[in-house]
Amino acid sequence: MPKLKKRRLGFVLDMTPLVDITFLLLTFFMLTAKFKSEAESQQRFTIVRPQATADTSRLPDKDLAIIKIGIDTVAGDTSYYYEMTNETDWARVVGSMEQLQLPPNARQVKVGLSELDELIRRTRIVKPTTRFAIDADRRVRYKWVEDLMEVLRQNRATVFNFVTDRRPPEQPPM
Amino acid sequence: MGVADFGGEVKRERRGGTRRRKKMRRLRYRLDMTPLVDIAFLLLTFFMLTTTLITPQVMEMTVPPERTQVEVRQSELLTLRIRQDGRIFYSLGQDAPQPIELKDLRTLAVRENVRLKNRLITLLKASPNVPYGRVIAVLDVLNQAELEITEQLAREGLKRERRFAIAPMTEQDEQEIAQL
Numbered sequence: 001m002p003k004l005k006k007r008r009l010g011f012v013l014d015m016t017p018l019v020d021i022t023f024l025l026l027t028f029f030m031l032t033a034k035f036k037s038e039a040e041s042q043q044r045f046t047i048v049r050p051q052a053t054a055d056t057s058r059l060p061d062k063d064l065a066i067i068k069i070g071i072d073t074v075a076g077d078t079s080y081y082y083e084m085t086n087e088t089d090w091a092r093v094v095g096s097m098e099q100l101q102l103p104p105n106a107r108q109v110k111v112g113l114s115e116l117d118e119l120i121r122r123t124r125i126v127k128p129t130t131r132f133a134i135d136a137d138r139r140v141r142y143k144w145v146e147d148l149m150e151v152l153r154q155n156r157a158t159v160f161n162f163v164t165d166r167r168p169p170e171q172p173p174m
Numbered sequence: 175m176g177v178a179d180f181g182g183e184v185k186r187e188r189r190g191g192t193r194r195r196k197k198m199r200r201l202r203y204r205l206d207m208t209p210l211v212d213i214a215f216l217l218l219t220f221f222m223l224t225t226t227l228i229t230p231q232v233m234e235m236t237v238p239p240e241r242t243q244v245e246v247r248q249s250e251l252l253t254l255r256i257r258q259d260g261r262i263f264y265s266l267g268q269d270a271p272q273p274i275e276l277k278d279l280r281t282l283a284v285r286e287n288v289r290l291k292n293r294l295i296t297l298l299k300a301s302p303n304v305p306y307g308r309v310i311a312v313l314d315v316l317n318q319a320e321l322e323i324t325e326q327l328a329r330e331g332l333k334r335e336r337r338f339a340i341a342p343m344t345e346q347d348e349q350e351i352a353q354l
Contacts (some may be wrong), residue, residue, distance in 0.1 A: 138307025
């Protein structure tokens with residue numbers, strides 16, 4: 001009996017497979033992690049996106065101009081926000097607009113409809129292949145989106161995307 | 175807990191025999207991997223908790239480049255109107271607008287499109303005061319109906335051509351559905 005007890009107390013556990021898996025997972029998560037863009041870290045609102053059924057189309061990362069319609073969490077007012085994923089294009093578009101008075105490292109700008117029109121026009125000149133996406137909060141009045149679509153249409157940006165979130169299958173649409 | 179073994183087989187150190195012991199030590203030494211594993215788990219937990227795996231998806235939208243008046247046959251027009259309170263009304267041609275639930279919209283879109291065999295033009299008019307999420311919900315239903323329409327038309331040997339437009343809501347539209 002005493003011999004058996006001793007054996008139970010000190011056993012050797014091979015942890016190599018566990019550590020292997022851990023490192024594998026760690027590598028996966030580290031490599032797939034996408035950090036918040038500079039523009040996103042500067043914004044003072046969160047967008048509650050409208051939900052749509054699952055789709056395979058994803059938001060492109062290259063040469064994308066995003067027009068956000070967000071509700072400011074502090075002030076509670078709705079506004080348009082403009083940002084671009086391509087840094088050089090962004091500098092060229094914003095650099096020529098003195099009226100914006102941006103801090104040097106700003107990646108997102110709060111604009112009105114007329115400035116937005118100017119920004120979109122310049123974006124189209126700088127890089128005509130830039131794609132446009134409308135990332136609006138689902139609670140904003142449709143008027144905001146309608147006006148924006150009109151501006152896009154006037155600038156010949158006739159194809160654009162609405163950014164949505166995937167709706168869980170069991171949940172009915174609002 | 176038991177002893178975690180990281181370094182392969184480890185033989186117990188024997189007492190005595192200094193010469194032999196020295197050699198053994200150099201060949202097989204015990205490396206304590208606990209701190210390394212601790213850090214690995216910590217990082218793993220951090221990355222697992224902070225990653226969002228779902229990237230937002232998009233819904234493509236096309237608008238006509240020019241705002242021109244296009245002559246369409248009234249019988250081939252399906253107008254969908256979204257009122258301020260979010261209620262949806264449909265009217266075929268010049269018929270009086272009828273209220274419709276979101277869940278029935280898909281059936282309607284499929285039925286009318288198949289009946290008119292690609293010639294139906296769907297026009298969506300939303301009140302400026304309706305929440306944007308409601309408009310997307312309607313667009314989503316129409317997109318879903320598209321699959322079924324394509325399939326049913328293909329059975330008849332037709333290729334689906336979507337004819338859809340978004341138009342601003344006029345005062346006349348507002349009045350037509352205000353009392354319903």
